[in-house]
Amino acid sequence: MADQTAPSRAAPVPETGVAELGLFAKPLFQDPGARALARVGVVDVGSNSVRLVVFDGAARSPAYFYNEKIMCALGAGMSETGHLSPEGRARALSALRRFSKLADGMGLSELTVVATAAVRDASDGREFCADVLRETGLRIWVIDGEEEARLSAQGVLLGWPGAYGLVCDIGGSSMELAEISGGRVGRRVTSQLGPLKLRDLKGGAKGRHAHIKEVITGLQEKMGSQRDRLFLVGGSWRAIARIDMYRRGYPLHVLHEYRMTVTSVRETVKFIQASDLEELRNACGVSSSRMSLVPYAAEVLSRLVKTFRPKDIAVSSYGIREGMLYEQMPQRLRDRDPLIEACYFAEAKDARMPGFGKVLYNFILPLYRSAPHARRRLVKAACLLHDVSWRAHPDYRAETCFDNATRANLGGLKHLERIYLGLALLHRYSNKRENTRFEDLYEMVDEKTRLEAEILGKAMRFGAMLWMDKNEQRGELRWFPKKKQLELWLTPDMVPLFGEVAEARLNSLAKSLEAEVHVRTGKRAAK
Structure with missing residues (x-):
């Protein structure tokens, strides 16, 4: 059967590497072009299943506001009959009635419905599309294989x-x-x-x-x-x-x-x-x-x-x-790092002080001056996420952080990077990682990586104690790796924040770095 008109083809993505955009570009999820993607509903009418996905698509990584799949097997038996499975057709029509009603309840302006091989190849494919349009008001776009x-x-x-x-x-x-x-x-x-x-x-x-x-x-x-x-x-x-x-x-x-x-x-x-x-x-x-x-x-x-x-x-x-969501993204959002944009989005939604993640990153950055971009990217992500689980019970907050980081729906994140990020966030709330239900996952990364994640977590744990205004940095870390010396410089108005608990956390960080620690007060250290 001939295909109906498919959704418009978007311009190709330029060959701009994510690294070239930097880690600190202003997040785009509040941009009108990105906010227009909130509550994007798509339906995939496949040969085996019919699925509705509603994205909260403002962030660069897709957030699944709603996701439901019904196994219909529309294409079962087509090789012999040439037409859609009668049982599968009835099930698919019932699913689409439900999805249309759900979309109305969610306030979606429209659903984009795409059908693939079974509907495009079936002798009764057009008839099925007409039935769906008549009974649900949903127009199915039948796309070709390419x-x-x-x-x-x-x-x-x-x-x-x-x-x-x-x-x-x-x-x-x-x-x-x-x-x-x-x-x-x-x-x-x-x-x-x-x-x-x-x-x-x-x-x-x-x-x-x-x-x-x-x-x-x-x-x-x-x-x-x-x-x-x-x-x-x-x-x-x-x-x-x-x-x-x-x-x-x-x-x-x-x-x-x-x-x-x-x-x-x-x-x-x-x-x-x-x-x-x-x-x-x-x-x-x-x-x-x-x-x-x-x-x-x-x-x-x-x-x-x-x-x-x-x-x-x-x-x-x-x-x-997800390709249909990508189709609707403005180019400047496509070019962004999906991990960093998703972390910005999470911070803005759930952190106690949105915007502090960037301040925290700048505070601990001296520990990562020589780190490659891939590692600094994960450090940035950790700082943006460092406070998003604060509502969890204190006894379980560290494990909650690890669980969220390792299992969250985040793009641009390898499995070993998930473990590193999870361990860093675990150590944001706990000095120790032993005696948890995740110890089999720790073994996925080597001891060096575990130590590096621990150092990041302890650095964030200490930095959060200073709780600086997100628009002003009044403390500074200096790190001399060859000398194994860690310095903390505090301005006079910052000294009251450096209490016993903050001092203990700084010493814990220094111990993981195997470093001597020195605390200075007075003018901010020269760069």
């Missing part, structure tokens, strides 16, 4: 602005590939390698394997050499990642930015093939409808990595829906 690939790739760019490599989005009835580099989406191709279609393919396992190999070989010819990172988008890929975590005993159950190797994929595919699927489903928390498709998706992934041989593999929880 547009689906572009939006999915934009979803990856939402989380990784500087990402490069190959994006692979698998749905129920299709699989798309798109290359990304320099903030742009390049070549794009689509295929019929969705697990719903593979399940209905005649010829058994032998015929299926031959078909998968032939199609992926053809995709490689169109896309060329792709030896960089492979980004996996889609529910079937995420299910396989959950199983990989389970097989490896991986302790941090966050799918976004989870990494696999080609060897790991190969071992997990074998593990799936040798396992009882029902037992595996229960152990990994995968739905029965999704698990029924996993073996077919695993066959595709096995051939995909064997053919393209990526240097590594990253799971992206961001896909077509």
Whole structure:
């Protein structure tokens, strides 16, 4: 069937690195162009599921105000019948009625509804769209495979602005590939390698394997050499990642930015093939409808990595829906660091003194003068988040901080960076990290990284005691790493803030630095 008009195509993202924008640019979430993204509602009508996501989209990282998925299997049986599954069609229509009503209740001005492979390929796809429009008032935009690939790739760019490599989005009835580099989406191709279609393919396992190999070989010819990172988008890929975590005993159950190797994929595919699927489903928390498709998706992934041989593999929880949010972002917001903008947003919403995070960062910055940009970026994020959990009970505040940092929906953050950030925020409220329920996660980073996170946390713990006005800095740290000397300079009006507890926290910081500490008063030290 011919496609209806799809959403307008946005201009490509310029090749401006996040680092060039600096860590201190004024946050944009209050900008009118960004505030217009608050409460953005999108619906993805896929071959396997229908999902509503309402973003609080003012921040650079998507905040999920509402998220609901209904497994409809619209594309089930299409290979034989050519039309949408009657049961799936009824379920999808019921879901869209509900979503329309929810949108009204949330005060959304409109929902953007996009349909992919099942609706665009079905003989009754147009009829289904007409039924939805008549009964719900929702207009479905049916996009072609290349547009689906572009939006999915934009979803990856939402989380990784500087990402490069190959994006692979698998749905129920299709699989798309798109290359990304320099903030742009390049070549794009689509295929019929969705697990719903593979399940209905005649010829058994032998015929299926031959078909998968032939199609992926053809995709490689169109896309060329792709030896960089492979980004996996889609529910079937995420299910396989959950199983990989389970097989490896991986302790941090966050799918976004989870990494696999080609060897790991190969071992997990074998593990799936040798396992009882029902037992595996229960152990990994995968739905029965999704698990029924996993073996077919695993066959595709096995051939995909064997053919393209990526240097590594990253799971992206961001896909077509996040790509639709990215489509609506002003360019100046796209160019921002998603982690830092999200932390600014959290500070403004939850901190006791919004704006103090930047003052705290400037106060402890002497400890990080020679640190690379990637580390200073995490220090900045920690300072912005240092006070957002103050409402938690004091006995649990440190653990709450760690839990929030490691499991929060934040873009632009690797798993090891999550642990570092979590440990730093834990030490913002506690000198010790032992005897918590997170000790298995600590082991994901080496002792040096744990110590560095402890130093950051203790520096923030001390700096917060001085509670300087966010518009005036009246104290200064000086750090001499070769001499192992830490100096604190205080102006006379600041001295009363340096009480017993503040002194104890400064000494604790000095101990972690293995440094002598000197406290000076008088004029501010010369730069």
